[in-house]
Amino acid sequence: MNAPLGDAPRSLTGLHVVDADGAKVGTVQQVYRDDATNDPEWITVRTGLFGMRETFIPLAGARRAGDELHVPHAKETIKAAPRIDADGHLDPSEEAELYRHYGMARPGASGPGGAPGPGGEPGAGGRPDPGSGGTS
Template identity: 30%
Template sequence: MSTRDRTDTGIMGPEGYPESTRLPATLDSLQGMEVRDSDGDKIGTVDDVYTDERGGYARYLAVKTGWIRAKRHMVPIDDVRMEGEGGDACLVLPYTRDQLKEGPTFGREDAVTREHERGIYGHYGRTGYWDAVRARQTAPAPTPEIAEAEVADMIDRGDDPAKVAVKRWGA
């Protein structure tokens, strides 16, 4: 899979992330980038990026923390912002060191299932991207015909809702 050039806000999901979300133009440039907490203190580095199943949208960062007992903490990509440029660039999370420390961890080869995703978003008190569109909708809710059309579109694209929804970038 090749990295596709994107706008200066990086690869964003179709549900639209908050305006504060800022990422580099390519996912490859995230690898090894310094990560800071909401207070601006260094807490780790980007160990991996997880995308949707098709590799089109960034969903999570695996942030490697610690030296001796290093852990990989999963964080949602929404509300992450890049500060600085070039070699001075870093990512700033909207979470404290303690929030990250207590957050979900995953091994490099672990598959991120919808259950894992709910745990990640639940820990950080966020609405999952799969519910983001629904959460912003106002009454009346979509009709059954619209819901059926959306499912048909998913099937036409080859999406299988029963499959794992997230994968490691480049995997």
Template identity: 40%
Template sequence: MFPAENLRDWSGQKVIDPDGDKVGELEAVYVDTSTDEPAFVTVKVGLLGKRLVFVPVDGATVTPNAVRVRYPKKLVHEAPSIDPDGELTGAEEPKVFAHYDLPYTATTVGERRLGRR
């Protein structure tokens, strides 16, 4: 396994948890707008991938057939989600970070911290 450096190339691939359980399918990458570095991915979960949940990419690795995240499937499935056609609002951002016990620092007024790439 090696660090997941260019996650954009893995769109549509399987996402697994530390135990190798399938979490879902990688849909998109969200970057931290202050650094332009990948911060979260959205993963299609549920019947027919009708929900997109947010998963931090910190510590993610790539195997020959999947992206392995460091969070267990159950925690990921309970994460804040959006509809496949939805958008993460600025008001929802802190909830995504809080779900994974990650620190959240707001940007200037009116700006979001996460941006989809």
């Protein structure tokens, strides 16, 4: 994963997320870590009418610039992401669904969208970082 180098999950919370075209998407609410590596892998951003929905965005390819986190996805793609509860653990099937939506291969997978890798494992889910506003 290409997480922003040098950033602890807590330092990402509150950053303004900017899409690939420079449009503001929202503010980082939570940071989810990979179960196997403990690396930050996903963020959630409040989207929708009145910010009532939290949407998952992968950190792969993201870069920090001041108080902004630039992600390589269009705002429309982010807003159309699958609805997944952001108040708990991100299980492997939910993670695979998100990777498919963003057209990405899950780290360690043999193909896009979470196809099993050489070991046959579908991959580890994610959990929110306790200091980022999530629950563990």
